[in-house]
Amino acid sequence: MTKYTATTFAPVQGFIEKSRKLRDLYGASLILSYLSQQLVKEAEKTTTVISPARANLQKGMPNRILIKGEFSKAQAEETLLSAWKRMLHECRTWIEWKLPDYTYHWEREWINWGNHAWEIFWGEGDSIKAAMEDLETCKLSRGWTAVNWIGESSSLTGTDGIAFPGLGGVQRNPQNRQWTIEKDQIKTFYKRLACALENRPPDAEPEGNFFDLNEKLSIPELVKRLVTLPEIANQLEMSKLESFSEIYRGPEAKNDQGKGRWTGWFMGDGDEVGKHLKELAELENGDEQLQKFSQAMRNWGKDFTRDFPQEIGRVVYAGGDDFLGVIYREKDQEPITANQAFAWLTTLPQTWEKHDQKIGLSVGFVWAGTSVPQRDILQHCREAEKLAKSSGRGRVTIRIVFNSGQYVQWTCPWDYLNILTKYQDRENQSNWSHIYQDLAILESRRAFNLDKKTFVEKFAIEFFNIYFPDEGQQLLNYERAKHLIGFSEEDDNYERSKATIDWISDLIKVGWHLSN
Structure with a gap:
């Protein structure tokens, strides 16, 4: 009897959430897609991968994998962790090569993150439906191992330890560590690392393309930034960013007249995709229908990213039915207005329908004030999307978030969104x-x-x-x-x-x- 296997890994949302800069979001998306692709490629050696389709296209690779055949949990764990550890190794050795005059004590901490950052979930059954249900049961029981931390905090999460050469030193403990001295050492290290990433002399002032001067990152956060460097991406055979610029939100430009810029953020997800997949799985030709669905959604994500109008923003990731994007303009351009952002939003349902699949769309759209932290914006996006779904699906929740953190919001079905134009x-x-x-x-x-x-x-x-x-x-x-x-x-x-x-x-x- 044919066996089916379903597997995924976590944390996914949490990995994306811990982001301050747009580069973090891109880096997180690249890493998740890369890890998924490695799982798919390994499974294809001995089995048939039903979904996701197009294993050769790394960007936007979904992290839920359905296989016709047996692919053990041990195989999945070995594949995922090997790919992740290789990524950590490349990033660590690149730093040590670029900044060779430091004495590094941090290898053990990188190894710990290699072993404990991800958790594999796995299900098996005699049918696609049974494998998917077994996977969902597996996800109810989660295990997690905390990585050692002795008191200092990443400036991004406030929890994980700061990655710097002294991390992991045998003489370093909460009783005798000298934080004042370490603080200066960390600041100097990140400045020199920023210069190395920007190909500037060690004593130069970095432009802030990779780090803000006050940032102190954990090892996973540092890796998110480093994989966006083409040099490292090439070593790992990862997708790379051909060009990159951060979102300009500050008041320095002459056109802004001393005011910062508002930006639009949209997070979307297909409606009841799990239910739809189960219905397809129960068909006589379920394998074929699921492959067609995966192919259609992968193509849609690729086209959506490619065709998104660059003059108003960019798509951060589009993993089939799941996507995130930003609406903004470059520093030397006139700021985009809320009305212009809304005009684009009204066209999204027509763009979504191009995949020609029988699933609706729920979206959270956030128009965010000039100084709302990016982490808060992402949380607002998730909450807005969740509200759109809980209100009946097939809708959009528009949330206006002010610098104070307060907001107003409104949820409406797509087919009535044009009421605002009346x-x-x-x-x-x-x-x-x-x-x-x-x-x-x-x-x-x-x-x-x-x-x-x-x-x-x-x-x-x-x-x-x-x-x-x-x-x-x-x-x-x-x-x-x-x-x-x-x-x-x-x-x-x-x-x-x-x-x-x-x-x-x-x-x-x-x-x-x-x-x-």
């Missing part, structure tokens, strides 16, 4: 200040507080109808309102009314900020 004020113009000010006055007077007043919902809809002529009627139709707002059939009248009022209020607040 706004007209009392002069038949598109000045959102009118409706925004009216809303503020009404909310200050508690006009939309339900307090068991059944007429409040209708009042809110009538108010909405003034600025969006005839659109309020859709909210009076139960089925249509359920689709647009995302409330469930279990919600009572009070909950539905509150959801309707909140949806109208959120639409106005988000629409006003997007118009400015």
Whole structure:
């Protein structure tokens, strides 16, 4: 009887999340794709890989692998860890070669990270469905080994130890280490390493392409940066960045008139892909259908990355049905506006449909203030995407995040997103200040507080109808309102009314900020 194997590894989201610079995101994506590709290539030597398709295309390689045949957990672990350890070895030896006048005590710490950074999950069965279900059961039981840390903290995560030549020294312990001296040593080391990466003299001032002057990275964080260096990528036969620049968000450019720049971030994921894969697996020709699906999504990710308009941003990764991108403009260009970012967002459903597969799309879109930390932006993206899914899927949650950390958000199905373009004020113009000010006055007077007043919902809809002529009627139709707002059939009248009022209020607040 034919055996099927399903395998994946972790942490994936956590590995991507620990990112401050755009280079971190790219590096994390390159590493994950590279590790997945090594698993696929090894499995292809003795079995048939059903998905992911196109093993020769490293970028955007999904990390969930389905195999027709037997591929043991021990094989998967050996393949993954060997590839990871080789990557660590190349990065470590490159540093030691470029900065040979240091005495390095850190080899053991690199070995520890080589052994304990990843966990393999593995499932097997007599059918594709059985293997996939066994994999999910395996993922419920997780093991993790902490890497030794004696007190100093990476400036990115705040937890992992800082990678520098003295890390792992036998005389170094919490009782006798001299942090003041080490702090200066670490600062000097990272400055010299930055110069080496930028091909500048050791005593020069680095431009900050790889490190900010105040950064102190852990070993995995350092590796993310180093694999974006073509020299190291070539040694590992990894995909490499042909050109690279960080997102400009600062106020230094003349065009910004002393103000920083807002940026747009979008994170998307196919809807109920796992369910769809199980349905395909149960077909008589399940192997073939799954291969076709994987091929279609891999092609879509490649085309999406290639065809994304470079004048408005870039795609960080597109692993089939899972993608992340940024909307921004280069330093010497005029800043992109929220309205321009929204205009692109409205075209995403048509781009998504080019894969011609029967799965929908949920997206979290974040328009972020000038000084919102990138780590926080990514968290907002994940939360926004999760909200889009939990509200009924096939939607987008737009979240406006201010420098204070506060935000406003609104969730809408893709087929009604153009409602924001139908706004007209009392002069038949598109000045959102009118409706925004009216809303503020009404909310200050508690006009939309339900307090068991059944007429409040209708009042809110009538108010909405003034600025969006005839659109309020859709909210009076139960089925249509359920689709647009995302409330469930279990919600009572009070909950539905509150959801309707909140949806109208959120639409106005988000629409006003997007118009400015």
